[in-house]
Amino acid sequence: MTETADPPPSSDDVRESRQRAGRAIRDLSHAFIGRHASVEQIDRLSEVLEGITAELWPQDHRSRFDAFDRERDIDYPQGRFTHDFDDRPVSGTASPYGLDLELHRVGDEIEALVTLRSAHEGAPGRSHGGVVAALFDDVFGFVLGVIKQSAFTGELTIRYHAATPLFSELACRVRFDHQDGRKIYLVGELTERSSGNLIATAKATFIAVDPEMFARLTAERPPPPDESSSPTA
Numbered sequence: 316m317t318e319t320a321d322p323p324p325s326s327d328d329v330r331e332s333r334q335r336a337g338r339a340i341r342d343l344s345h346a347f348i349g350r351h352a353s354v355e356q357i358d359r360l361s362e363v364l365e366g367i368t369a370e371l372w373p374q375d376h377r378s379r380f381d382a383f384d385r386e387r388d389i390d391y392p393q394g395r396f397t398h399d400f401d402d403r404p405v406s407g408t409a410s411p412y413g414l415d416l417e418l419h420r421v422g423d424e425i426e427a428l429v430t431l432r433s434a435h436e437g438a439p440g441r442s443h444g445g446v447v448a449a450l451f452d453d454v455f456g457f458v459l460g461v462i463k464q465s466a467f468t469g470e471l472t473i474r475y476h477a478a479t480p481l482f483s484e485l486a487c488r489v490r491f492d493h494q495d496g497r498k499i500y501l502v503g504e505l506t507e508r509s510s511g512n513l514i515a516t517a518k519a520t521f522i523a524v525d526p527e528m529f530a531r532l533t534a535e536r537p538p539p540p541d542e543s544s545s546p547t548a
């Protein structure tokens with residue numbers, strides 16, 4: 316089976332539909348976790364979702380990397396900005412794993428505004444720590460765009476100073492700290508906007524790689540296996 320990008324004649328329509336569906340899947344996850352439902356409603360949900368999934372598996376594999384390549388050359392403007400890599404977990408508008416971030420560039424810093432919701436709850440009343448770690452990891456990725464370097468996360472350290480509240484707007488603000496050879500050191504903090512409380516701080520070491528490595532990895536990437544007969548399918 317071949318791996319192809321979204322079809323060009325209708326790619327804007329496809330993109331908008333994917334963004335809408337991504338949002339719907341994310342909202343579903345919060346409604347499903349955060350609300351009671353009858354067995355009849357839950358079973359109906361399973362049938363609808365299983366039916367749509369069964370329609371998708373036989374389709375061609377989809378390449379997500381056209382947008383990834385474009386993203387590498389983009390200069391993020393000052394103020395609020397969006398990006399093209401809709402499938403990117405955490406910040407992707409079409410990703411089921413998106414956090415619905417509002418992104419801003421402030422000088423050479425990146426700030427992501429985010430409100431965590433029901434499906435992000437770990438311990439009662441507070442976010443799962445891994446969600447906070449994923450938030451920092453992804454938002455650090457935009458600093459790489461500011462300093463124009465391609466890099467992978469090598470180390471990520473989070474200090475959780477206070478419970479991360481749900482349903483309250485948070486600001487995740489990150490920046491370049493210093494560089495030592497290929498090691499790029501980034502730092503940032505997460506605060507609650509209404510109170511100004513410090514919730515978490517993060518430090519990361521990203522390891523710079525030749526930008527061509529991304530192109531090579533894309534080219535060498537094997538197609539995904541047939542998942543239609545996996546135990547959960």
Ligand SMILES: CCCCCCCCCC(=O)SCCNC(=O)CCNC(=O)[C@H](O)C(C)(C)COP(=O)(O)OP(=O)(O)OC[C@H]1O[C@@H](n2cnc3c(N)ncnc32)[C@H](O)[C@@H]1OP(=O)(O)O
Pocket residue numbers: 383386387400403452453455456457466467468469470496497498520522524
């Ligand atoms: C456009 C959209 C982009 C979306 C991106 C959003 C951001 C999200 C970022 C990610 O999630 S990336 C995915 C998670 N990370 C990985 O998958 C990385 C896995 N690790 C690797 O692929 C390799 O270990 C790596 C490329 C990072 C380094 O391997 P190399 O063989 O190129 O490095 P090498 O061993 O030659 O070491 C070079 C230097 O880096 C140091 N180093 C290597 N790995 C390190 C590490 N993991 N942590 C800290 N330092 C590390 C190493 O000690 C050395 O330091 P010195 O120069 O001082 O000697």
